[in-house]
Amino acid sequence: EDQVTQSPEALRLQEGESSSLNCSYTVSGLRGLFWYRQDPGKGPEFLFTLYSAGEEKEKERLKATLTKKESFLHITAPKPEDSATYLCAVQAPGANNLFFGTGTRLTVIP
């Protein structure tokens, strides 16, 4: 059965304190791994898609990486506006939908 485990559940950082969020997955053949950002009371906002091990993508202070078993979302010098829940999702071959983890709730303190 496909599984996605995100850690930590919650993370508090001082502004400027870099860190990483983890997403471990078990999928029989990965079609894609997705990162989303979700603000309270809003829908998830698409950030990145990663397709194969070794792939990396960057957007502003965020960098996503992928191995055969996990993905990391690195946050460099975070700002308070980066505070949100970050969701990881996977898509298996032949699947039409994304399977989501429970997310990491990030708080960046000024």
Add this chain to the structure above:
Amino acid sequence: DTGVSQDPRHKITKRGQNVTFRCDPISEHNRLYWYRQTLGQGPEFLTYFQNEAQLEKSRLLSDRFSAERPKGSFSTLEIQRTEQGDSAMYLCASSRPGGLELFFGSGTQLSVL
């Protein structure tokens, strides 16, 4: 690109009542998805349309739930005889032909009293 639009944003209803939500996807997207999300959890897949055809339904989608997408444009999700356990955020998403990425709307927050 005006994004995925959902209406209403909030709905409060009494147990046993029927509710209907609407989703307008991004105009050139042919795939439409419904998800449900409860507090502290990730979104859970409910159902999927390609154009007007409903191609997949999760076992989470009980007989009280029905979704339609007439003419392959907007979609509606109806919940009959609501129960307190139906309280959740109902999210709609769409994707373009051949694309894997889902683009979500802001959701409809349902509270069943």
